[in-house]
Amino acid sequence: MTALALVKSHYSHQLSSTAMAMCSSFCPQIPNQLRARPICPFPPKPLFTLSVNAFSSQTSNASAKADGLSARIGFLGLGIMGSPMAQNLIKAGCDVTVWNRTKSKCDPLISLGAKYKSSPQEVAVSCDVTFAMLADPESAVEVACGKHGAASGLSSGKGYVDVSTVDGATAKLISGHVRATGASFLEAPVSGSKKPAEDGQLIFLTAGDKSLYEMAAPLLDVMGKSRFYLGDVGNGAAMKLVVNMIMGSMMASFSEGLLLSEKVGLDPSVLVEIVSQGAISAPMYSTKGPSMIQSLYPTAFPLKHQQKDLRLALGLAESVSQPTPMAAAANELYKVAKSGGLSDQDFSAVIEALKAKLQNPAK
Ligand SMILES: NC(=O)C1=CN([C@@H]2O[C@H](COP(=O)(O)OP(=O)(O)OC[C@H]3O[C@@H](n4cnc5c(N)ncnc54)[C@H](OP(=O)(O)O)[C@@H]3O)[C@@H](O)[C@H]2O)C=CC1
Ligand SMILES: O=CCCC(=O)O
Secondary structure (H helix, E strand, C coil): CHHHHHHHHHHHHHHHHHHHHHHHHHHCCCCCHHHHEEECCCHHHHHHHCCCHHHHHCCCHHCCCCCCCHCCEEEEECCHHHHHHHHHHHHHHEEEEEECCHHHHHHHHHCCCEEEEECCCHHHHHCCEEECCCCCCCHHHHHHCCCCCCCHHHHCEEEEEECCCCHHHHHHHHHHHHHCCCCCEEEEECCCCHHHHHCCCEEEEEEHHHHHHHHHHHHHHHHHHEEECCCCCCHHHHHHHHHHCCCHHHHHHHHHHHHHHHHCCCCCHHHHHHHCCCCCCCHHHHHHHHHHHHHCCCCCHHHHHHHHHHHEEEEEEEEHHCHHHHHHHHHHHHHHHHHHCCCCCCHHHHHHHHHHHHHHHCC
């Protein structure tokens, strides 16, 4: 890390501390445990030079006392997100054991030095801390609590970190199974997509056992740029769903704007440029806008997962009688896109749901 980068990161930390202080005085009713804050002041990766394999041969429970980098790490679920996350752990020198339902996705990681086990249970037995990055609540529960699931291999002193995006009830269900074995549980869904996962720039929204959070922190710092500890299990899921609810509506609204600009004779690429310079700029618009204009949707965040998150966010809103008409409307649009066969395309393909072909499928 250059001196300039260090100064910059320190300065941005100072700014966020100031913002936090302002938040505290403006929102005194927010309980302390819900005041999310980045725990690590500096991006840790450039400072990370430790070789960790030297510590990785300890046996099961005793080794959980070791810090995260020296732990034996399991990784379950090697899709778009899980693969690069596990890869970054391997590249950082960690001792990683992988499992994926479709075994072939393990092969590139095995080539990089990962070990392989043939079930989540075996991974959990052989590791100190096991991460899971699964598609949805159903798969997260199956992998954690099903036959030969991770919980059946957990015991006191081990940890299970679920980084999948699920709802709070699912996180609590998994937490219950994990804690019943004597192991610790942390939910840690992530903000950031394929590229941030590859670059180790994810944002972790964690909740659950604080001791596991502290133990796993160096591992989260290998995979991410910041982490928030939000208190009790369920708060991580809720925060993630609120963030993705906003994102899903933003993308739906952006899609309407792109198509409207084109229809009234404007150049949508000029719209993208104008948006990117103004108060509503967001990296999402400038990175995805140009390909959306060409009707190309290379998958970073699958549309089916965005619709899942909107569905779960609507459930969360329902649970507290919060009106969310924008999210409800956006959800309908993603459902149309799914029915139109776009589930596995990037979520920016929701724009197709506004085009004549999907609006009037009979024509
Ligand atoms: N992509 C993104 O930008 C982001 C995604 N997320 C969230 O992260 C999670 C993973 O996303 P992503 O990697 O994109 O998704 P993918 O669809 O690429 O990967 C899903 C993973 O879940 C596994 N899986 C699905 N069903 C089952 C099952 N029944 N039993 C066992 N394993 C199963 C898949 O295994 P198999 O290979 O065999 O199909 C695969 O490993 C989701 O919850 C998503 O919402 C969060 C932030 C960003
Ligand atoms: O859950 C997916 C989030 C994608 C992103 O944060 O860019």
